[in-house]
Amino acid sequence: MSVMPEINPKLDLVLERVVDVKPELVWRAWTEPEHVMKWFTPKPWETVECEIDLRPGGLFRTTMRSPEGEVQPASNGCFLEVVPNRRLVFTDALGPGYRPNDSSFMTAYVLLEPEGAGTKYTAIAVHSNEEQRQQHEEMGFYQGWGTALDQLVEYAKTL
Numbered sequence: 551m552s553v554m555p556e557i558n559p560k561l562d563l564v565l566e567r568v569v570d571v572k573p574e575l576v577w578r579a580w581t582e583p584e585h586v587m588k589w590f591t592p593k594p595w596e597t598v599e600c601e602i603d604l605r606p607g608g609l610f611r612t613t614m615r616s617p618e619g620e621v622q623p624a625s626n627g628c629f630l631e632v633v634p635n636r637r638l639v640f641t642d643a644l645g646p647g648y649r650p651n652d653s654s655f656m657t658a659y660v661l662l663e664p665e666g667a668g669t670k671y672t673a674i675a676v677h678s679n680e681e682q683r684q685q686h687e688e689m690g691f692y693q694g695w696g697t698a699l700d701q702l703v704e705y706a707k708t709l
Contacts, residue, residue, distance in 0.1 A: 555659070555676050561683050563675040563691045567699060573662040573669045575706040577635045580660060585709070586612070589701035592694050599624065604632055609646040626651065636662050655682060671699065 557564060569576070579585045583600040590597040591614045598621065599613035610627040628646055631639035643654030661672040673695055677683040 555674065557674070560680050561677050563677075563683060563687060565673045565692060565695045565699070566671070567696075568665050568668055568670050569699065569703045570668040571703055571706040572667070573635045573664055575709050576662055576669050576671060576702065577638075578709055579702045579706045580638055585705065589705045590698060592697040593701070603646065604629065606630060606632060607646065607648050608632075610640045630657070654678065656686065673699070 555562065579589060581602060581604050583602050586600045586602070587597045590600070590612060594617040596615045597612050598615045599611070601609055601611040603609040606629055608629045610629055611624050613624040614622040616622070625642055626645045627640045627642040628644035628648060629638070629640045630644075631637060638660040639657065641654065641657035643651060643657065645651050655677070657676045659672070659674040659676070661670075661674070663670040663672075675683075675686060675691060675695075677686060
């Protein structure tokens with residue numbers, strides 16, 4: 551049974567947009583490591599490693615590199631829910647096998663709904679406190695996630 555968070559503007563960030571690619575292509579771009587590496591990090595950053603075990607409790611890990619060549623440590627997260635072509639929920643609060651991580655920043659919901667020939671795409675970043683939400687917004691949530699979505703759409707059209 552799918553659970554939706556009640557959106558709390560003090561804790562959550564939401565990006566919603568209709569894109570002109572089908573949900574199945576958006577899904578592939580989000581769930582296959584070779585595709586994630588092509589769009590996931592807003593340019594000029596790069597995703598240099600990605601590992602996905604696409605099942606509840608499975609690993610979602612990415613490593614990014616800055617334009618200056620600095621490698622950001624891998625983020626090891628855990629999928630909470632996987633509904634093909636519709637819903638992907640993951641968190642950095644847990645690692646593979648639902649093992650607690652030492653720290654957490656957010657839980658993310660990626661929701662896909664068919665809309666005409668495209669997809670209604672909703673990304674929700676849920677935070678445990680107002681400070682983390684504020685930090686994420688100041689890090690550029692809307693611009694970063696929006697740019698990454700633009701890159702995903704451009705890339706998905708080639709699949």
